Amino acid sequence: MFKPTIHVAIALLFHQNKVLVGWREAKQHQGNKHEFPGGKVEAGESPVAACRREVFEEVGIGLQHWHAFDVICHEYDDVIVNLHIFHAAVPTALLKDIQVPWAWFSRSQLLDLNFPQANRAILQRLVWPKAIKISEDLSLLSSLPKEKLLYWRVEPTAEQKMELIQYCVEQLGQVIINLELWKQLNPMQQQAVAAIHLKQSQLMQLQKGDLKVGLRYIAACHDIVSAQHAQQIGCEAILLSPVLPTATHTDATALGWEKFQQITELVDIPVFALGGLTQDDLAVAEQHHAYGIAGVRFI
Template structure:
């Protein structure tokens, strides 16, 4: 007998780097587990409408602007669930309206909470390691620590870049960030395997809401508050904010310094990576100034 198929809308609510999660009661399906806001898509409504309704009913806040985050199909012993996932930032003006027992968690904390199995792919996408190495040498991805990703900043023609990527293991690809132009030329299986796609600020500002590929992480380069806000408006996953300090590779670029960096990073609800003249040992001070992580070339 075919298993029933249920369409469910799930909300990823963000505020200053944290994610909202609650607790599923024992009497519910997959009970005694943590959960994100959401519920079944009712007849006559779209998944996004269901997401907006469920958040209003369960969390107590109304949010208009949503971004498609992912679509995940998971088969349980008794049912097949299609998870239609959306993300949205929660403005400070709505924080006091959030009902109990919803709680804000750091992304690291989500990994140790007891979520249903269907949420695993969602949790993996939400989590980012705290260091990003930038290199033109693809072989460097074989020497990353457990807490590092690598952005392959390559100028190779796509045909040569693809040939190099063929030599990478699946594990190496899963730690790799590639330029947007290169990602577009990759095979579908390679596109899904890499960790994220990098957007220059120029590419970022040329995109509009609805143009990002759903289910793929996007890391945007930002150099001012306008680009930070735009990255959030179109549904990016994380941000490079640079330069914190002047660097040998860009001596003409004036560094922000930690004070100005903090002013801009504090407006972001996405993970912000401090880039430009920083090193791995600066992670603690970067996080004191609203960064999620650090990124660099020589020092990494």
């Protein structure tokens, strides 16, 4: 049976760890469900131009700076939909212009909302765990709860690559690895990993448009310049450190919670507090605008 194909532009709008969500009316395709802003790409219109137009028409705000997030093809019973997804941060000055019934939800709340089936892959990327384990021991992956992530912090050697590829695709979906190790994997393995880690030195060499569409990047940052640069080039999360003094980096000057919060308030993507923390510090971190925590010894 012939099924028509339509192209739809979707906007993911971020502000301080929250995502803008609306409600799709019953008369619409896949009605009575939650939705992200967006709509059909018109003839002669680029997907990003359609995204910009739809956000202005539906939400009431004009945003110029967009990042390509992903392209997802989903086949329904009656139609094939190609979703062209973009993301952007909403400045505080524009919050008052957002129209009803659009509303902000925390990322963890997104999993409880009734989105169309085609949005499942989007939700999986938007929702991060609250704690990231950092270790040189990849065997921890075998006992890692399915909702957790492990940043395997090792040098990108051939031996480390061989150790990594012993794990199945599903297990790779829980591993964060550095960019240089990621480059050594085959395309299927590259697509499978949970996220690509960028050291601050790697981060600062990249510009907007350098990140590969459809992949998740998390950047190590130590100051406001690197944190804002991570957001500007399209990273989806930040590891901000060191928050407190650590036994492993005694020469590094700790940010402290006050400085940490000053930085987190100026970015709109998830920030993980790192350095000198234990699992018990999660509540304190959240009070200072952290999305979650990360650590080596006590996470």
